[in-house]
Amino acid sequence: MTSPAPPDPSTLRPRLPSPLQEIEDEPFARRGVRLLLKRDDLIHPALPGNKWRKLAPNLRAAAATGERVLLTFGGAYSNHLRATAAAGRLLGFATIGVVRGDELAGAPLNPSLARCAADGMRLHFTDRGTYRRKTDPDVLADLHDRFGAFRVIPEGGSNSLAAQGCSNLGRELRGAADTVAVACGTGGTLAGLAAGLGPGQRALGFAVLKGGRPHFLQGTVEELQRAAFGGRRGYWRLEDRFHCGGYARRSPELDAFADAFEDRHDLPLERIYVAKLLYGLTTLAGEGAFAAGSTVAAVITGGP
Numbered sequence: 540m541t542s543p544a545p546p547d548p549s550t551l552r553p554r555l556p557s558p559l560q561e562i563e564d565e566p567f568a569r570r571g572v573r574l575l576l577k578r579d580d581l582i583h584p585a586l587p588g589n590k591w592r593k594l595a596p597n598l599r600a601a602a603a604t605g606e607r608v609l610l611t612f613g614g615a616y617s618n619h620l621r622a623t624a625a626a627g628r629l630l631g632f633a634t635i636g637v638v639r640g641d642e643l644a645g646a647p648l649n650p651s652l653a654r655c656a657a658d659g660m661r662l663h664f665t666d667r668g669t670y671r672r673k674t675d676p677d678v679l680a681d682l683h684d685r686f687g688a689f690r691v692i693p694e695g696g697s698n699s700l701a702a703q704g705c706s707n708l709g710r711e712l713r714g715a716a717d718t719v720a721v722a723c724g725t726g727g728t729l730a731g732l733a734a735g736l737g738p739g740q741r742a743l744g745f746a747v748l749k750g751g752r753p754h755f756l757q758g759t760v761e762e763l764q765r766a767a768f769g770g771r772r773g774y775w776r777l778e779d780r781f782h783c784g785g786y787a788r789r790s791p792e793l794d795a796f797a798d799a800f801e802d803r804h805d806l807p808l809e810r811i812y813v814a815k816l817l818y819g820l821t822t823l824a825g826e827g828a829f830a831a832g833s834t835v836a837a838v839i840t841g842g843p
């Protein structure tokens with residue numbers, strides 16, 4: 540007997556296309572620039588934002604090949620681990636989360652990992668050296684010895700299927716804006732977004748990780764576009780001035796900006812990605828980077 544196929548993710552009734560809202564924001568209005576928010580955070584309560592767009596095609600592929608166990612990777616506060624765990628619970632996949640940092644193994648779970656565990660994810664803590672080598676054959680072989688058969692979804696969920704899923708984000712924005720800006724962690728969302736936009740539209744990715752010069756994401760996004768679409772697609776550029784020291788780091792300026800933006804618009808901001816995106820975008824607007832009369836769309840990839 541084979542177990543029944545997990546349901547298609549579309550049975551979870553995602554809100555697609557996601558809403559597009561215009562907001563009046565002084566730093567943009569002063570320059571004659573329209574600001575739109577692409578509310579991907581509203582796609583699904585348990586699988587928000589780009590995590591829906593990246594996971595859905597991977598879950599469909601797993602269902603199609605009869606794979607029922609998903610293994611993926613992330614840090615202790617990874618939104619991707621949480622989304623994968625939730626998808627597993629909602630659609631009937633077993634999930635395994637390989638977590639960076641073996642010092643966490645004995646400690647109480649933080650709220651994010653506790654949510655993963657409550658959704659049925661098996662958590663496996665690994666030291667940082669092994670984590671860096673997580674896609675090496677010997678490391679994967681050890682994981683197979685421990686957990687049996689599984690389908691690997693990469694860190695951040697960013698693979699070619701994910702980039703293809705995120706091209707719908709670009710397609711939904713065709714004709715709506717001159718520049719579309721998104722925060723980047725692993726780059727899958729930017730790779731797909733740029734590929735889906737129409738001619739004349741530009742994608743701008745704001746790196747939230749410190750990544751050297753040129754930023755490591757430059758090569759990652761090119762590689763993802765090659766794997767997903769056969770080559771470079773669309774116009775895109777990376778902005779690496781607004782990571783504020785690195786992943787999950789913050790600065791007094793960033794915090795002050797985010798607090799003020801939340802007050803102005805009564806919109807709580809996700810602080811690891813979305814706040815840095817809006818901070819960077821607002822700074823660029825102040826520098827005159829966007830022409831008067833043009834429209835900028837900021838992708839709200841998740842909520843707090």
Ligand SMILES: *Cc1c(COP(=O)(O)O)cnc(C)c1O
Pocket residue numbers: 588589590618619695697722723724725726727728729809812813840841842
């Ligand atoms: C995961 C995530 C991102 C980063 O997406 P990548 O495809 O990894 O670049 C951006 N914003 C939020 C809210 C996220 O959770």
